[in-house]
Amino acid sequence: MTHGAHPHVVPRHPRLDPLADRYAARTHGMKTSEIRALFSVVSRPEVVSLAGGMPAVTALPLDAVGSMIGDLVSGMGAQTLQYGSGQGDPRLRERICDVMALEGITDASPSEVVVTVGSQQGLDLVTRVFCDPGDVILAEGPSYVGALGVFQAAQARVRHVAMDDDGLIPEALEEALLDCRANGDRVKFLYTVPNFHNPAGVTLSEPRREAIVALAEKYDLLIIEDNPYGLLGFDREPMRALRARNNRRVIYLGSFSKTFSPGLRVGWVLAPLAVREKLVLATEAQVLCPPSLTQYAVARYLDTQPWREQIKLFAELYRERRDATLESLAALMPPGTVWTQPDGGFYVWLKLPHGLDAKLMQPRAVNAHVAYVPGIGFFADGNGREYMRLSYCYPEPDQIREGVRRLARVIEAELDLHSTFDAVDTGSFRAIGRPDALDSGTTIVGPANSDTYEDRR
Amino acid sequence: MTHGAHPHVVPRHPRLDPLADRYAARTHGMKTSEIRALFSVVSRPEVVSLAGGMPAVTALPLDAVGSMIGDLVSGMGAQTLQYGSGQGDPRLRERICDVMALEGITDASPSEVVVTVGSQQGLDLVTRVFCDPGDVILAEGPSYVGALGVFQAAQARVRHVAMDDDGLIPEALEEALLDCRANGDRVKFLYTVPNFHNPAGVTLSEPRREAIVALAEKYDLLIIEDNPYGLLGFDREPMRALRARNNRRVIYLGSFSKTFSPGLRVGWVLAPLAVREKLVLATEAQVLCPPSLTQYAVARYLDTQPWREQIKLFAELYRERRDATLESLAALMPPGTVWTQPDGGFYVWLKLPHGLDAKLMQPRAVNAHVAYVPGIGFFADGNGREYMRLSYCYPEPDQIREGVRRLARVIEAELDLHSTFDAVDTGSFRAIGRPDALDSGTTIVGPANSDTYEDRR
Numbered sequence: 001m002t003h004g005a006h007p008h009v010v011p012r013h014p015r016l017d018p019l020a021d022r023y024a025a026r027t028h029g030m031k032t033s034e035i036r037a038l039f040s041v042v043s044r045p046e047v048v049s050l051a052g053g054m055p056a057v058t059a060l061p062l063d064a065v066g067s068m069i070g071d072l073v074s075g076m077g078a079q080t081l082q083y084g085s086g087q088g089d090p091r092l093r094e095r096i097c098d099v100m101a102l103e104g105i106t107d108a109s110p111s112e113v114v115v116t117v118g119s120q121q122g123l124d125l126v127t128r129v130f131c132d133p134g135d136v137i138l139a140e141g142p143s144y145v146g147a148l149g150v151f152q153a154a155q156a157r158v159r160h161v162a163m164d165d166d167g168l169i170p171e172a173l174e175e176a177l178l179d180c181r182a183n184g185d186r187v188k189f190l191y192t193v194p195n196f197h198n199p200a201g202v203t204l205s206e207p208r209r210e211a212i213v214a215l216a217e218k219y220d221l222l223i224i225e226d227n228p229y230g231l232l233g234f235d236r237e238p239m240r241a242l243r244a245r246n247n248r249r250v251i252y253l254g255s256f257s258k259t260f261s262p263g264l265r266v267g268w269v270l271a272p273l274a275v276r277e278k279l280v281l282a283t284e285a286q287v288l289c290p291p292s293l294t295q296y297a298v299a300r301y302l303d304t305q306p307w308r309e310q311i312k313l314f315a316e317l318y319r320e321r322r323d324a325t326l327e328s329l330a331a332l333m334p335p336g337t338v339w340t341q342p343d344g345g346f347y348v349w350l351k352l353p354h355g356l357d358a359k360l361m362q363p364r365a366v367n368a369h370v371a372y373v374p375g376i377g378f379f380a381d382g383n384g385r386e387y388m389r390l391s392y393c394y395p396e397p398d399q400i401r402e403g404v405r406r407l408a409r410v411i412e413a414e415l416d417l418h419s420t421f422d423a424v425d426t427g428s429f430r431a432i433g434r435p436d437a438l439d440s441g442t443t444i445v446g447p448a449n450s451d452t453y454e455d456r457r
Numbered sequence: 458m459t460h461g462a463h464p465h466v467v468p469r470h471p472r473l474d475p476l477a478d479r480y481a482a483r484t485h486g487m488k489t490s491e492i493r494a495l496f497s498v499v500s501r502p503e504v505v506s507l508a509g510g511m512p513a514v515t516a517l518p519l520d521a522v523g524s525m526i527g528d529l530v531s532g533m534g535a536q537t538l539q540y541g542s543g544q545g546d547p548r549l550r551e552r553i554c555d556v557m558a559l560e561g562i563t564d565a566s567p568s569e570v571v572v573t574v575g576s577q578q579g580l581d582l583v584t585r586v587f588c589d590p591g592d593v594i595l596a597e598g599p600s601y602v603g604a605l606g607v608f609q610a611a612q613a614r615v616r617h618v619a620m621d622d623d624g625l626i627p628e629a630l631e632e633a634l635l636d637c638r639a640n641g642d643r644v645k646f647l648y649t650v651p652n653f654h655n656p657a658g659v660t661l662s663e664p665r666r667e668a669i670v671a672l673a674e675k676y677d678l679l680i681i682e683d684n685p686y687g688l689l690g691f692d693r694e695p696m697r698a699l700r701a702r703n704n705r706r707v708i709y710l711g712s713f714s715k716t717f718s719p720g721l722r723v724g725w726v727l728a729p730l731a732v733r734e735k736l737v738l739a740t741e742a743q744v745l746c747p748p749s750l751t752q753y754a755v756a757r758y759l760d761t762q763p764w765r766e767q768i769k770l771f772a773e774l775y776r777e778r779r780d781a782t783l784e785s786l787a788a789l790m791p792p793g794t795v796w797t798q799p800d801g802g803f804y805v806w807l808k809l810p811h812g813l814d815a816k817l818m819q820p821r822a823v824n825a826h827v828a829y830v831p832g833i834g835f836f837a838d839g840n841g842r843e844y845m846r847l848s849y850c851y852p853e854p855d856q857i858r859e860g861v862r863r864l865a866r867v868i869e870a871e872l873d874l875h876s877t878f879d880a881v882d883t884g885s886f887r888a889i890g891r892p893d894a895l896d897s898g899t900t901i902v903g904p905a906n907s908d909t910y911e912d913r914r
Contacts, residue, residue: 016731017729017731017732018705019679019729019731019732020731022587022645022679023586023587023735024585024586024587024588024589024592025589026585026589027585027586027587027735027739030735030738030739030742031738032738033741052540054539054540055539057534057535057538057539058534058535060534060538062530062531062534062538063531065530065531065534065538066527066528066529066530066531066532066534067527067531068527069526069527069530069750070523070524070525070526070527070528070530071523071527072523073519073522073523073526073527074519074520074522074523074524075523077514077515077517077519077522077523078514078515079720080720081514081517081519081522081718081719081720081721082511082512082514082718082719082720083509083511083714083719083720084720117574117722117744117747117748118744118745120743120744120745121743121744124742124743124744128481128483128484128610129480129481129484130479130480130481130484131481132481132482132483135481146741146742146745149738149741149742150742150743152742153585153739153742153743188479222476222479248475257540261538261539261750262538262539262540263536263537263538263539263540263541263748263749263750264538264748264749264750265574265744265745265746265747265748265749272474272476274473274474274476274477275474275476278480278484278487281487281488281489281606282484282487282610284490284603284606285487285581285603285606285607285609285610286577286578286581286607286610286743287574287575287577287578287581287722287744288575288577288603288722289722290574290722291574291720291721291722291748291751292720292721292722293526293718293720293721293750293751293754294748294750294751297750
């Protein structure tokens with residue numbers, strides 16, 4: 001994050017902005033995400049970062065991938081270095097359909113796929129195509145911080161819908177839909193991450209998938225299914241996507257960032273043909289076309305490398321790190337601390353003992369050389385202060401254990417501080433990571449306590 | 458542009474769109490650009506395409522570039538395949554400052570640079586940060602078609618400003634500013650392509666650069682300087698950028714698409730620090746970060762390859778193609794046809810004899826196996842029917858000559874048809890490509906005849 005070695009003079013007071021009265025309305029609401037704000041901190045080597053969501057790309061066969069990409073440029077420079085189509089490379093779109101088939105989407109046509117600069121761009125395109133300022137988007141509480149940034153830039157209003165350990169709660173969704181209807185709100189879509197949710201770490205259960213698709217039919221609801229982690233399950237085959245259950249009401253977002261490489265920025269949208277047409281026009285106005293080189297690299301990777309085995313290898317690696325995280329949490333966290341039990345993906349969602357504030361605690365954690373993302377970044381409505389997201393995807397298991405140890409000490413110190421000044425009730429939460437609760441399988445809390453998760457727009 | 462070999466059934470009537478009432482207001486105005494609509498036609502091998510703006514990437518040392526990129530991935534996979542910062546790689550931003558110094562921008566700091574997915578994304582970001590629906594953007598008439606797409610998506614109104622062979626006319630700019638002030642229009646910025654204009658092929662003269670920067674001061678005007686072609690001049694050193702003359706009122710857009718490779722999609726924005734902050738937030742909401750691999754590829758290319766010599770080689774190649782174009786036009790075009798004389802870049806702007814319509818003529822041109830882009834695509838206001846853009850960047854000189862020959866025959870046939878039915882006055886325009894006019898250096902027409910170029914919002 002250095003600004004380089006140039007000795008040029010730059011304005012010292014960027015806040016004194018002569019253009020301040022000229023920005024668009026959407027610009028005034030833009031703010032740095034909780035994650036981005038941490039970047040300079042977590043890159044310090046002495047800090048164990050449980051903050052970032054960086055995949056373990058060094059587990060890739062880098063030599064093979066390097067020579068594969070080098071050969072692509074040497075042998076197909078006229079294509080890989082040239083402009084491509086706005087919709088994306090046809091060959092890659094075919095292979096994307098093969099990938100989606102692993103999650104039960106067997107009726108997708110390459111003509112319905114738009115390749116994007118990561119699925120982030122896919123979400124931005126969908127939002128631009130559908131949302132006017134003031135429109136309402138339903139989203140889980142908590143929700144992916146990058147999605148909230150997109151919705152804010154579109155000047156849409158986010159209404160959070162409660163979730164629990166089985167993911168989004170259908171009854172809460174129906175209540176939100178009825179509320180919005182009563183208010184005259186235009187609900188443009190439900191945004192959901194059904195598998196290994198970011199940041200909550202939970203997965204939408206099979207019966208709830210059916211229930212939510214049924215609600216979409218009943219209420220004429222469009223669903224944006226964001227699924228970057230679906231193939232990274234630890235214990236079972238991938239679940240059937242929402243899109244596999246309904247091809248008219250579900251727009252599906254996919255990504256190679258977690259199954260191959262985020263630095264290539266290759267994602268996609270699968271949408272009904274009429275929507276796909278709009279998305280192509282929108283992406284042409286935004287980037288003309290996605291990079292050709294990175295698209296060819298992914299297509300060639302899928303054609304020539306053992307990508308299914310590589311995904312299994314990634315999942316095995318993340319499972320070890322998940323285990324290190326959950327075991328350390330269970331062993332070290334003080335009573336009153338609770339967390340979710342992910343069986344795939346990158347994240348654990350942790351709730352602090354009552355009265356603690358993850359955002360206020362953050363400077364002390366960084367002083368103790370451990371970093372996390374405070375929960376408030378994952379809510380559009382200011383909720384989430386008691387929560388934090390822990391990422392286990394990037395650090396080695398030993399680092400994770402050390403990081404959790406440091407974090408536990410910080411929390412304990414906070415609790416001591418609090419109990420000195422006021423009697424904090426630390427007993428009202430069940431510590432799900434503790435051995436006595438681990439096997440009970442009931443009433444795991446985390447991201448769905450009604451008072452924290454209800455919509456407080 | 459094939460949709461792949463999958464036998465899946467796709468809806469046959471995408472116009473029957475069940476979501477038709479759900480799109481955002483901006484989506485209803487989106488339409489396929491004149492250029493994109495031609496893509497399937499111009500890729501047919503029997504067609505000489507003078508339509509696309511594809512650089513001659515095969516003139517690159519593909520083996521060297523391929524092994525350079527392969528080595529990057531093998532040796533630096535942990536960086537090149539990983540997420541990067543939203544603002545872009547610091548090393549690349551330093552090198553971008555070196556590139557801009559070639560056009561007199563010597564005070565740029567890497568901290569003021571944002572790397573983008575092509576300069577198209579840069580323009581989209583700037584527009585999103587500044588423009589609310591209904592805001593006015595001033596732009597040359599004609600203007601870059603991709604910019605018009607961005608402005609349309611932002612629901613901004615474009616007011617064209619007349620240009621001639623010396624580029625944008627300062628008096629016309631001042632008139633437009635006064636008009637807008639009188640109307641109460643909020644002018645957010647002037648968008649201009651000062652060098653080797655796309656599509657007009659003309660370059661803003663030195664005195665006009667000074668005049669336009671002075672007008673920006675006088676009228677508190679922000680200028681977006683879009684400069685993808687500035688280093689591709691045929692006859693002289695690059696001209697001093699507008700940004701080199703004023704670092705507070707000019708936001709500069711640059712690109713490696715024409716000097717290296719468009720398939721990497723690496724461009725940039727240079728903006729005052731306060732604006733740069735907004736742009737970074739906007740790009741994070743749009744794509745998270747630009748692709749790492751392509752950024753490292755460009756930085757390494759600038760570090761290790763003779764890129765200045767490569768640009769000279771490109772310019773020499775394009776100069777030959779420009780010569781083939783202008784010589785063929787002068788030899789073959791019927792009287793009444795006029796065109797501009799680019800001394801750099803990719804494009805010639807041609808005006809048909811009075812009464813002919815480039816859009817209506819297009820099917821007959823395609824039948825005759827030659828393609829161009831009709832002029833109306835370069836106007837937001839429906840003007841430009843008599844014009845077309847001819848690109849000489851991609852075809853070999855012999856193909857260019859054949860393409861111009863076919864085009865001349867099509868125009869002659871149109872004229873015959875017209876003169877059969879009504880007496881068309883084909884003598885009222887000076888054919889600037891004809892030998893008697895070539896050396897006169899006076900009153901070159903093209904994109905600035907008052908009746909076509911005045912603002913007709």
